[in-house]
Amino acid sequence: MTQTTPLLEVRDLSKAFPGVQALDNVSFDLNAGEVHSLIGENGAGKSTLLSCINGLQKPTSGKIYIDGRLAAFNSPVDAIGQRLSMVHQELVLCPNLTVAENIFLGREPKGPGGLKDTARLERDASDLLAQLRVSIDPSGKLGLLSLNEQQIVEICRALAADPKVIVLDEPTASLNDDQVEHLLGIIRDLKKRGLGIVYVSHRLNEVLDISDRITVLRDGQVVATERAEGTDRGQLVSLMVGRERKPGENVYSRRELGEIVLDAQKIGNSHFRDVSFSLRKGEILGIAGLLGCQREAVVRSLFGAQKIDDGKLVVHGKIQNFRSPHDAIDNGIAFMAADRKQEGLVLNMTVADNISLTILDRLTAFGFLKRGSVLEMTRKMIDLLAIKVSAVTQHVSQLSGGNQQKVVIGKWIARKCDIIIAEDPTRGVDVGAKYEIWRAIQSLAEEGRAVILLTTELEEMMTACDRIIVMGRGRITGTFRRDEFSAETIAHRFFV
Numbered sequence: 001m002t003q004t005t006p007l008l009e010v011r012d013l014s015k016a017f018p019g020v021q022a023l024d025n026v027s028f029d030l031n032a033g034e035v036h037s038l039i040g041e042n043g044a045g046k047s048t049l050l051s052c053i054n055g056l057q058k059p060t061s062g063k064i065y066i067d068g069r070l071a072a073f074n075s076p077v078d079a080i081g082q083r084l085s086m087v088h089q090e091l092v093l094c095p096n097l098t099v100a101e102n103i104f105l106g107r108e109p110k111g112p113g114g115l116k117d118t119a120r121l122e123r124d125a126s127d128l129l130a131q132l133r134v135s136i137d138p139s140g141k142l143g144l145l146s147l148n149e150q151q152i153v154e155i156c157r158a159l160a161a162d163p164k165v166i167v168l169d170e171p172t173a174s175l176n177d178d179q180v181e182h183l184l185g186i187i188r189d190l191k192k193r194g195l196g197i198v199y200v201s202h203r204l205n206e207v208l209d210i211s212d213r214i215t216v217l218r219d220g221q222v223v224a225t226e227r228a229e230g231t232d233r234g235q236l237v238s239l240m241v242g243r244e245r246k247p248g249e250n251v252y253s254r255r256e257l258g259e260i261v262l263d264a265q266k267i268g269n270s271h272f273r274d275v276s277f278s279l280r281k282g283e284i285l286g287i288a289g290l291l292g293c294q295r296e297a298v299v300r301s302l303f304g305a306q307k308i309d310d311g312k313l314v315v316h317g318k319i320q321n322f323r324s325p326h327d328a329i330d331n332g333i334a335f336m337a338a339d340r341k342q343e344g345l346v347l348n349m350t351v352a353d354n355i356s357l358t359i360l361d362r363l364t365a366f367g368f369l370k371r372g373s374v375l376e377m378t379r380k381m382i383d384l385l386a387i388k389v390s391a392v393t394q395h396v397s398q399l400s401g402g403n404q405q406k407v408v409i410g411k412w413i414a415r416k417c418d419i420i421i422a423e424d425p426t427r428g429v430d431v432g433a434k435y436e437i438w439r440a441i442q443s444l445a446e447e448g449r450a451v452i453l454l455t456t457e458l459e460e461m462m463t464a465c466d467r468i469i470v471m472g473r474g475r476i477t478g479t480f481r482r483d484e485f486s487a488e489t490i491a492h493r494f495f496v
Contacts, residue, residue: 013062040217085158095143100125267311334417381410402433
């Protein structure tokens, strides 16, 4: 950290897209043995900046220096060649290959005759995993690992290129608190080894915990670079959104709950057993638990994506046995998947096309799509959810993560389902977008819709919910009313 020449320096970087100035003269630098975090609301320019640094996109103007030397990246391969590696928020791994094969993909050691040297491959992978103090079998299939373990494999793959700079994009977005602490410990070890780390996260507490310096982006510009020491969360929020968030500000609204709209009676399958709970009209019910507690399997069974083998599911007073998500949708159940890119959106389609997907039957006449009705509904959802788009015909792949998530919510609001399952709805979005998304979910409950909520952030769940169920090892281990909420008490039930 005392060297005079930064490992990485970005000078006056700009990037323009048709109708949008994504970056406007952005400058920042990174020293050896330093964690320099980039934060900002969705749409602030973080993803574009990372893409330019990593060679995925070419900047319109500006320069990038590695170790004081001008660098020109035409692809991520060029960046790796300059000893800059990136770990993406959406893991870029091959689940059908082994852990070792993923770590050294494209750089496999060769033996006699140019054939892959599997023994050396697994030995080298084992050495890298040991450096991160994890016990993962390098010969095992990657697809069998937990998300946390796959994240570590992705970091090992970055380290295999012997980088001086590692860029970590939202590495903790899908991890629970224990897994986050383990990953932050790994980052501290890398920092001690002299690596420079660019860290991007919307979790401001961990940004303050792990960072040496923090650069705040807003509307494609740098608004401040601060030392982490002496800076607090309130200051960062103010810089990000352009105003101070009041300390007690939250979105919860008290509501009169109505009749039971969903009743699970000792339902079970190969993943969970004897799960019983009810859901009332206007209620927001949280399901909490650690990775592997099988809460995801429960909600996917409610949506017809998994079969219920035991027990009884009653929806709107009728016993149901959904054979597919289509059956669940027909019975007024919506599902907002956590993985918006794989399960929530069609990325190569427009914002208007995505929002109208759930209601095509209501937007057609004589087999033809009523384009005017599609555009009217899209504009209504854009206004309601404050979705930042250049046009309704913009491809959803071009939106920031938070705005993509709002499109997912918009398409289900348009469907007017009575029961909404929201799986990690604020995953990987900034503090401003989180507030807007939670406000939208509260509004749905105020209208009388019932919501089942899953999120990795317990504090957010306690802020939003009327009641919380805790799961562990495929069964319910506790139920708490709002006046009983306590992070310590709820978390204790994770381990029962």
